Amino acid sequence: MTETTEHPDPPGRTVPVERLKMGDHACMALRGGEPPWKVFTAYTRTSLARSEKVLLVMDPDDLADGDVVSLLDDGGGRVAEAWNSGQLSLKRNTEMYVPDGRFREDRTIDLYTDEVNRAQSEGWAGLRLTADMSWAPRVGIDHDRLLDYEASVAPLFADPLFTAICWYDRERFGDRLLDDMGKVHPLRVMESLDELEVTRTADGGRIAGSAGLDTRTEFVRALREALSRRDASGPVRHVLDLRDLCFMEAHCAWQLLSLAGSLPTGSEVIVRCGELLGMVLRQLGADEVPQLVIGVEGDEVAV
The missing domain is CATH 3.30.750.24 (STAS domain)
Structure with missing residues (x-):
């Protein structure tokens, strides 16, 4: 029958990356510090196919932009084409969060608001983001302030034009913060496709x-x-x-x-x-x- x-969906549920939709704010807890490239590849390709813009905010010590594009593209051509057209954008977390060495919550929220508006004005269906949060311990942001910031960005997701994955290295941030992050993010993303x-x-x-x-x-x-x-x-x-x-x-x-x-x-x-x-x-x-x-x-x- x-x-x-x-x-209704259960609050704070864990989902595969393929289940994220516009308006979702999710976190991901990783072990080992390496970006989950297979997850990001699936996330990027799915988003591009849906005519959404993709913004990957990486750590300065990660791969160079061209290497990231090659890894995500894997010879298929679609990701490289998106990179050349501007549908895919790569930035470093230092320029988004601490461009002058200081973290200001209002400035960061304004930057992301501008990115969402830019994606919309360019004709894309919305903006998909992944952000490496390793910038925070580098500049001495304590756990409580980081939690407050993550809670404060909720208005960005009020209109279904923005999706974000904030990813944290468990070894760098610790279990306590990651557990708390699961409470301020409506969703958690699995770190593996299988x-x-x-x-x-x-x-x-x-x-x-x-x-x-x-x-x-x-x-x-x-x-x-x-x-x-x-x-x-x-x-x-x-x-x-x-x-x-x-x-x-x-x-x-x-x-x-x-x-x-x-x-x-x-x-x-x-x-x-x-x-x-x-x-x-x-x-x-x-x-x-x-x-x-x-x-x-x-x-x-x-x-």
Whole structure:
């Protein structure tokens, strides 16, 4: 059975980079200090395809601009073309945050407001940003001031023309600050494209990320554990939120149908998902599994 529903997103949820949309303000916690180039490549290429402008704010010690473009382009030509046309822009965090060696919150917010307005005036659908926040410890900005700044930029996202990922090196900033950053950013971004996050909820569970070859075992194990937590004497009701699953291979989809179909008569597994995943599950026989209810929402997932 299929029904069309709308449900609020959980606050502070972790999502794959592909799920970010205009108006989202997200943080990313990294270990090791190296930029997550595969994530930035997916983010950049998706944004360019949507006719959005991309601004990458890198640390001065990162790769030179030309090397960044070559890495993101990987011989395809689209990123290099965007760089030449101005759809892709590269700046250094020192010029955006501390151009004279001092950090002023109002000046930084004005700079980003100008960037959003410039992207709009140039005809782009919006502005997508990634910003390396390693400038802060270099100039002695304490944690409380940095948290206050991150909270203060909320008005920039009031109109859906701006999306930003602020990324922090956990070794440099520490676990306490990164945990606090998760509270002032509505979203956290996964640092890998082949990552899976499983979360228990009051009425079931949420699975986000990618259910592919690398995460197949984890995905199936999570399903088995979730659906085995039931009273063997009667039916079970379980809500499975897959709205932030950006990829699901056919094997994982079959496992979902099989496990739902093995539940006692009268059980109900409600799957909240995007239109594409709902369509594929129906094509695989979801309508023939009486225990399964597909709750279709607007976002899509690749299968």
